[in-house]
Amino acid sequence: MGLISLSWLQEHAGPPLTQLASQNAFGISKPCRNCYYIGMHSLPDYLRPHLRLVFVGFNPGTRSAAIGHYYAGRGNLFWPLLYESGLVPEPLTYAEDQRVLEFGIGLTDLVKRSTPSSADLSTAEARAGAEVLQRKLLTYAPRVICFNGKGVYAWHSRQKSVTLGPQDTTIGTSRVFVAPSTSGRNGSVSRKDKAETFRALARFVEAHASSTAA
Numbered sequence: 001m002g003l004i005s006l007s008w009l010q011e012h013a014g015p016p017l018t019q020l021a022s023q024n025a026f027g028i029s030k031p032c033r034n035c036y037y038i039g040m041h042s043l044p045d046y047l048r049p050h051l052r053l054v055f056v057g058f059n060p061g062t063r064s065a066a067i068g069h070y071y072a073g074r075g076n077l078f079w080p081l082l083y084e085s086g087l088v089p090e091p092l093t094y095a096e097d098q099r100v101l102e103f104g105i106g107l108t109d110l111v112k113r114s115t116p117s118s119a120d121l122s123t124a125e126a127r128a129g130a131e132v133l134q135r136k137l138l139t140y141a142p143r144v145i146c147f148n149g150k151g152v153y154a155w156h157s158r159q160k161s162v163t164l165g166p167q168d169t170t171i172g173t174s175r176v177f178v179a180p181s182t183s184g185r186n187g188s189v190s191r192k193d194k195a196e197t198f199r200a201l202a203r204f205v206e207a208h209a210s211s212t213a214a
């Protein structure tokens with residue numbers, strides 16, 4: 001696919017746009033006029049074309065939005081599991097969330113408005129968010145999309161029943177994986193099981209490192 005134009009980003013994401021850099025073999029090395037993150041009133045999207053993996057959350061929590069970083073909620077296991085799984089070669093904290101782009105990883109959400117809980121979102125917001133998200137994912141075309149929580153993927157896919165792990169469907173050319181929510185509120189899945197799912201995700205990403213969906 002072609003490069004994403006600045007006019008497209010302005011139309012679909014809204015200002016402001018902040019310039020990032022182009023990728024090297026694994027991440028970022030030099031300025032690039034065609035790579036941007038999307039500035040929002042909540043959290044920015046850290047996206048650029050053809051990343052190896054993009055994580056999709058439900059929506060920013062109040063603490064994350066206030067601090068200005070992804071997965072900053074107390075008890076959220078996202079950042080420890082990201083490193084422990086081998087998806088990134090060094091430990092990162094929420095304060096370094098923009099650095100995921102260095103490792104070919106992106107971050108976005110189903111809905112960009114922050115709330116204390118995803119349960120505070122209306123059905124209309126979630127449905128509208130799913131449509132916007134679909135356009136983003138088709139445009140940026142990462143190799144793998146991981147939905148951080150079964151509920152996120154359920155809203156996006158409109159499936160009533162969602163299983164964890166690799167999905168049979170694709171989004172454009174992107175493979176799809178569903179992980180248990182890393183939120184500290186998700187006590188139904190143990191840390192051990194969440195860690196194993198992230199390791200499975202790392203293997204899934206590696207398996208599709210240079211492939212595209214059929």
